[in-house]
Amino acid sequence: MDDSSGAGGGAPLAGVRVLDLTRVLAGPFGTMILGDLGADVVKVEEPGHGDGVRDIGPFYSDGTSHYFMAINRNKRSIAIDMKTDAGRDLVLDLVAQSDVVIENFRPGVMERLGLGYDELVARRPDVIVCSISGFGRTGPMASMPSFDLVSQALSGVMSITGEPDSPPTKMGLPMGDLAGGLWGSIAILAALQRRHRDPSPQHIDLSLLEGLVGLLGYLGQLSMLTGESPARMGSDHHSVVPYGRFEVADGYLVIALHVGSFWRGFCRAIGREDLADDPRFRSTRLRTENRDELLPIVQGILRTKTRAEWQTLLGEADVPHAPLLDVTEALDLEQIHARDVLQVLEHPSAGSIEVVGPVVRFVGEATAPLRPPPLLGQHGRELLEELLGMTNDAIDVLVDAKALSLPEEGEGTVSTNLEGSTL
Numbered sequence: 001m002d003d004s005s006g007a008g009g010g011a012p013l014a015g016v017r018v019l020d021l022t023r024v025l026a027g028p029f030g031t032m033i034l035g036d037l038g039a040d041v042v043k044v045e046e047p048g049h050g051d052g053v054r055d056i057g058p059f060y061s062d063g064t065s066h067y068f069m070a071i072n073r074n075k076r077s078i079a080i081d082m083k084t085d086a087g088r089d090l091v092l093d094l095v096a097q098s099d100v101v102i103e104n105f106r107p108g109v110m111e112r113l114g115l116g117y118d119e120l121v122a123r124r125p126d127v128i129v130c131s132i133s134g135f136g137r138t139g140p141m142a143s144m145p146s147f148d149l150v151s152q153a154l155s156g157v158m159s160i161t162g163e164p165d166s167p168p169t170k171m172g173l174p175m176g177d178l179a180g181g182l183w184g185s186i187a188i189l190a191a192l193q194r195r196h197r198d199p200s201p202q203h204i205d206l207s208l209l210e211g212l213v214g215l216l217g218y219l220g221q222l223s224m225l226t227g228e229s230p231a232r233m234g235s236d237h238h239s240v241v242p243y244g245r246f247e248v249a250d251g252y253l254v255i256a257l258h259v260g261s262f263w264r265g266f267c268r269a270i271g272r273e274d275l276a277d278d279p280r281f282r283s284t285r286l287r288t289e290n291r292d293e294l295l296p297i298v299q300g301i302l303r304t305k306t307r308a309e310w311q312t313l314l315g316e317a318d319v320p321h322a323p324l325l326d327v328t329e330a331l332d333l334e335q336i337h338a339r340d341v342l343q344v345l346e347h348p349s350a351g352s353i354e355v356v357g358p359v360v361r362f363v364g365e366a367t368a369p370l371r372p373p374p375l376l377g378q379h380g381r382e383l384l385e386e387l388l389g390m391t392n393d394a395i396d397v398l399v400d401a402k403a404l405s406l407p408e409e410g411e412g413t414v415s416t417n418l419e420g421s422t423l
Contacts, residue, residue, distance in 0.1 A: 010038075010365065010368075011037060011038020011368050012037050012038055012362070013034060013037040013038040013039040013192075014038045016034075016038070016039045016040070016099050016100065016192065017039065017040045017041075017042065017097060017098045017099050017100070018031055018034050018035075018039045018040065018041045018042065018098065018099065018100040018101075018102060018188075019042050019044065019091075019094055019095060019098040019100065019101045019102070020041050020042060020043045020044065020075065020102055021044050021091075021101065021102065021103040021104075021105070021115075022102055022103060022104040022132065023045075023051045023052050023053070023104065024051070024052055024053055024104075024147075024177070025053070025071065025148065025174060025177035025178070025181070026104055026132050026148075026176075026177040026178075026180030026181050026184070026208060027102055027103070027104040027132050027180075027181065027184070028043075028051065028053075028071045028072055028181070029071045029177065029178055029180075029181030029182075030102065030130075030132070030180070030181035030182070030184035030185040030188075031043070031075065031102060031181075031185075032071050032072060032073060032074060032075070032181075033181065033182070033185040033360075034100075034185055034188065035073065035074030035075055036073075036074055036358035036360065036368075036370075037358075037360065038368065039100075040076070041074060041075040041076065042075070042076050042078060042094060042098070042379075042383060042387075043072065043075040043076065043077045043078070043374065044078055044079075044080050044082070044091060044094075045077055045078070045079050045080075045376055045377065046079065046081065046082075047079040047080070047081050047377070047402070047404070047405030048079075048405060050077075050079065050376040050377075051068060051072070053065055053067040053068045053071075054068045054376065056068070060347075060350040060353065061350065061351075062347075062349040062350045062351075063349075064347065064349065064350045064373070068373055069347075069350075069353060069355065069372075069373050070355070070356075072373035072374070073345065073355065073370050073371060073372060073373050074370060074371050075371075075373065075374055076374055076378070076379035076382070076383060077374035077375065077376055077377055077378050077379055077380070078094075078377060078379055078380040078383050078384075078404075079376055079377030079380060079404065079405035079406070079407075080380075080403065080404055080405075081402060081403050081404070081405070082113050082115065083113065084401065084402065084403045085403075086398055086401050086403035086404075087403040087404070088113060088114045088115060090384075090398065090403060090404065091115060092115070092119065092120075092123045093123075093388050094383075094387060094388070095120050095123045095124050095127065096123045096124050097387045097388070098124065098127070099126075099127070099128060099192070100127070100128045100129075100130065100188055100191075100192070101120055101127060101128070101129045101130070102129075102130040102131075102132070102184065102188070103129075103130075103131055103132070104131070104132040104133065104180075105133070106133060106134075106143060106145065107131070107133055107136075107137045107142050107143060108143065110131075117129055117201075117203050120201075121201045124201075125199070125201060126195060126199040126200065126201060127201050127202075128188060128191040128192065128195065128201070128202045128204070129201070129202070129203045129204065130184050130187060130188055130191075130204040130206060131203065131204065131205055131206065132180050132184055132206045132208070133146070133206070133207060133208070134146020134147075134150065134151065134207065134208050134209060135207050135208075135209050136205055136206070136207035136209075136210065137205045138205075141209075146208060146209070147176075147177075148174040148175070148176035148177040148208070149170055149176075150176075151176030151177075151208040151209050151211070151212050152170050152171060152175070152176050152212065153170075154209055155176070155209055155212035155213050155216070156213070156216065156220075156223075156229065157171060157175070157176075157212050157215075157216070158170055158171075159229060159232070160219060160229075160230050160231070160232055160233070161232065162232045162234070163232065163234040164231060164232050164233065164234060166232070168232070175212065175215070176208050176209075176211065176212050177208065179208070179211040179212055179214075179215055180206060180208045180211050182211075183206055183211045183214070184204070184206050187204045187206060188204070191204060219238070222238065235254070236291075236295075237258075239284075239288050240257065240258050240284060240287075240288065241257075241284075241287040241288050241291045241294055241295065242255050242257055242266070242287075242294065242295065242298050243255065243256050243257055243258060245324060246298065246299055246302045247299065247302065247303055248302050248303060248305060248306060248307050248310055249303060249304065249305055249306045249307075249309075250306045250307055251307050251323070251324065252307075252323070252324040253302065253307055253310055253311075253321060253322070253323055253324065254321060254322050254323075254324055255298075255302075255314075255319070255320070255321050256320040256321065257319070257320065258320070259284070262318075262319055262320060263276060263281075263287070264276045265317040265318055265319050266314070266317065266319045268317055269313045269314050269316070269317035269319055270298075270301045270302070270313070271301075272297075272301065275294075275297070280293060280294070281294055307323050311323065331356075340357070340367070341356060341357060341359070342354055342355070342356060342357065343355060343356075343357035343367075343370055345370055345371075345372040346372060347372040347373070348372065348375060348378075349375065350372075353372065355370070357370060358370075375407055376405075376407060377404075377405050377406055377407050378407060380395075380404060380405070380406050380407075381395055381406060384398075384404075
């Protein structure tokens with residue numbers, strides 16, 4: 001396997017091949033994580049259309065979507081029409097050369113394509129199959145379509161997002177999809193570890209709805225304990241005070257006095273050490289019970305100084321705090337640059353592109369070079385020669401049968417539509 005596979009010799013997942021049948025966000029985000037860890041990710045896309053997000057703007061000068069660019073690095077693309085017999089057989093041949101198959105079609109679609117779990121196992125007896133869908137493969141909602149927003153609404157997440165006197169609001173991050181990718185990559189890593197002990201095939205059934213419900217954490221437990229749904233708190237915390245966004249003389253600051261001795265340090269920083277021993281505020285429980293008395297006091301004091309002045313005082317007192325930055329400011333943060341979070345990719349048609357790089361680091365090891373997101377079908381000939389030993393003539397037969405699409409020389413991204421996409 002050469003460097004183009006994306007599986008560097010020292011990478012944790014070097015030698016692992018993932019056949020990626022996913023599109024849009026949840027699946028591609030998960031397979032990008034695996035690719036960043038060294039897996040050889042082979043992305044199968046629809047000829048002429050490709051992954052639906054290739055058509056979501058804004059675009060780089062060559063027509064590449066910012067959305068596709070963000071979640072499809074470290075992958076190789078092959079464009080196969082899985083609705084044709086030859087295309088289906090080609091996918092099964094690739095399954096035989098893969099450790100993991102990940103898909104995010106609606107339940108039943110893979111079976112209708114002749115690519116159901118039994119067919120995959122017949123071609124690779126120890127294959128790991130990860131199926132990501134909106135609601136899982138069973139239950140009364142299994143066949144319904146879903147996107148991130150649907151998962152947020154049904155999971156209760158939207159009900160607890162937003163200001164107390166405002167309507168429920170979706171999270172700024174598409175956390176339903178992102179959680180699906182995270183849970184999927186975790187499950188696949190666990191399945192790969194299990195395969196060392198047991199070479200039996202494994203089928204992971206992952207629901208985006210359950211993925212978000214699984215992130216409710218203490219808020220879900222609070223609901224089960226009290227029988228009442230937690231209220232929207234805006235930037236405040238349900239059970240820790242002060243903890244949230246506060247207005248200062250020239251903007252906003254967040255204060256996070258979660259546990260430990262931070263409360264006393266905060267009182268010292270704001271010049272109100274008397275509050276630390278006030279019987280209404282001595283403990284986390286008391287501060288929460290008396291939040292309506294405490295928060296106006298804190299807010300009134302914080303409005304008297306600028307963000308920079310408070311940062312100096314709170315920093316000296318070792319109080320957890322931060323200025324409230326927008327996305328552009330966050331990406332320009334000195335800490336982000338000091339740890340080389342932003343990296344530059346050399347894209348074949350868009351040129352030098354800055355991206356948010358992998359966030360998993362192994363101490364003492366250099367970060368593996370990143371490969372840019374592929375053009376549609378860019379690696380088709382390469383993959384069929386490398387993995388299946390096919391000749392150019394045999395590949396041309398597949399192209400003539402319209403089971404396989406290869407990009408023309410110099411071809412960039414193509415337009416697509418989202419009809420039929422599931423996640």
